[in-house]
Amino acid sequence: MSNTSTLKLCYARHMSDAADKVIEQWGDVRPSLDTTPIGVVVRILRAARLLEQGLKEYFDDNGLETWEYDVLATLLRTGEDGSLRMGDLAGAALVTAGALTNRIDRLVAKGLVTRATDAENRRTVRTTLTDRGRELADGLIEGHLANERDLIGALTEDEQQQLAALLRKLLLSLGD
Amino acid sequence: MSNTSTLKLCYARHMSDAADKVIEQWGDVRPSLDTTPIGVVVRILRAARLLEQGLKEYFDDNGLETWEYDVLATLLRTGEDGSLRMGDLAGAALVTAGALTNRIDRLVAKGLVTRATDAENRRTVRTTLTDRGRELADGLIEGHLANERDLIGALTEDEQQQLAALLRKLLLSLGD
DNA sequence: GTCCAACATTTCAATGTTGAAGCTTCCGCA
DNA sequence: TGCGGAAGCTTCAACATTGAAATGTTGGAC
Known part of the structure; x- marks a missing residue:
């Protein structure tokens, strides 16, 4: 259930994910656009889908x-x-x-x-x-929580806490 | 289209969102559980739903x-x-x-x-x-990007970049 | 040259969700 | 006391997605 194999794939720094590619493509085609929000929004949407799969x-x-x-x-x-x-x-x-x-x-x-x-x-x-x-x-x-821990295990505990804090702020602003 | 009104609601620090309440409830009922992953996973899932609504x-x-x-x-x-x-x-x-x-x-x-x-x-x-x-x-x-900027506008630019970076790392580990 | 496995898409039945309409039930108010 | 509107849930039709089977295509093995 551990994703060691995929983890290995991103030891290299500055690897780009799907969102990076989207942003890069817009940069080529419509250089005047400010595409920075995509980096957050698209990633949250995709992360949710992938996590849902992992939970499933x-x-x-x-x-x-x-x-x-x-x-x-x-x-x-x-x-x-x-x-x-x-x-x-x-x-x-x-x-x-x-x-x-x-x-x-x-x-x-x-x-x-x-x-x-x-x-x-x-x-x-x-x-x-x-x-x-x-x-x-x-x-x-317990198994469910262990699975969740595994899914986000690529992040250190510090990073997990930072992520949680940032998302909390966002969620509160969205009316959660 | 701006969410000024909801923003006001969270000027107070340490307000709790839905995920905080879930964690708190588990703490009451099953104190031995390590519920920290919930803080990340649940928030990503909920943020995605709310963002989808905002895009819609x-x-x-x-x-x-x-x-x-x-x-x-x-x-x-x-x-x-x-x-x-x-x-x-x-x-x-x-x-x-x-x-x-x-x-x-x-x-x-x-x-x-x-x-x-x-x-x-x-x-x-x-x-x-x-x-x-x-x-x-x-x-x-352009309108779409403006809307996205608005949806995550509660976060400073720095915070948006941190969030994006953390999510990238997570997504890469999930095979995105 | 033929055959076969893998590939890319479409088709289709099963399933689940949404949004609106419809029922009860409750509450405020005259 | 009785009425009107709102609250809370269920029902139902419309619609979209999934996953599997079917169709057609390609390239390599022999």
């Missing part, structure tokens, strides 16, 4: 979809009684309410969560982990 | 899908004769070949590109900008 591989190996783990883990870490409203789950996953209904349907069918209308506010529906769901999520956390 | 708004205003501009711009900046093979376009957009066929179908229907089998290697299909496609893409570049 881990969950594939464990017979789960990434979003399934996301729902279970969100319920698990939210503590309390391990139940959340549909809207909260939709917000956490950045998908629409319709998508969440669909997802929870399937998790209920798998026996990993239950669904019940809230007694106090009967408009809201609370999704709760079953024991099986809790155990499943619990058993996957 | 600009192209919505201009009656185009983001991917439509992506194809046109890729063809435009690749220089040469402004034509590319299907596989190249799929690679640039990180989608499958099937998706590309569909996308190019629609761009052809709109009169923005043409499709022709390559004379030298008749397995490959070359997609080429029409004059209209070229003009359309050309007219949108």
Whole structure:
């Protein structure tokens, strides 16, 4: 699961990635453009895609979809009684309410969560982990985190912290 | 199009974003976990979603899908004769070949590109900008870049460069 | 010269998401 | 008490993507 082989490929300094090539091409064709924002935006978009693939591989190996783990883990870490409203789950996953209904349907069918209308506010529906769901999520956390560590392992701890700090600032400005 | 209002919200230092909350929650519920990779991975995923939304708004205003501009711009900046093979376009957009066929179908229907089998290697299909496609893409570049600058405007230029450098290193290790 | 494996694209069924419309349920207000 | 609007979720049609199978093409082995 370690990507030692690809790491070797970039020991050389100043190797260029896809974003560098995009910027270089614009420089050739439209030299007057200020293409600096591409260096950030394109890289974030591509990094997200590649990380998603990397996360998917881990969950594939464990017979789960990434979003399934996301729902279970969100319920698990939210503590309390391990139940959340549909809207909260939709917000956490950045998908629409319709998508969440669909997802929870399937998790209920798998026996990993239950669904019940809230007694106090009967408009809201609370999704709760079953024991099986809790155990499943619990058993996957460590491996998932290890996988994440591996995916960003090319960066030193310092670099990881810098990156996190810069992204936090960006996210706050984007309204996260 | 400027996000001054959201910027104001984070003048206070050490405000926490969604990733901070996730980490904090795990700390409460499973204190033994090393959740540091979340700070990077989750943030990249969320930043990508939010940036995609921000890009979408600009192209919505201009009656185009983001991917439509992506194809046109890729063809435009690749220089040469402004034509590319299907596989190249799929690679640039990180989608499958099937998706590309569909996308190019629609761009052809709109009169923005043409499709022709390559004379030298008749397995490959070359997609080429029409004059209209070229003009359309050309007219949108500057606004698009201005929008991108705006989206990451909360970061100083130095910070943007640091962020770009860290992401490049990460992307290279991920095989970009 | 023929055959075969690899390549490049298209086709197609399965699947998941979005956005809008539709239901209940709740709350503020008269 | 009753009404109107908003909140919260579900339903549904439209649409896009994926992954696999199918089609056609090329180049090398023999």
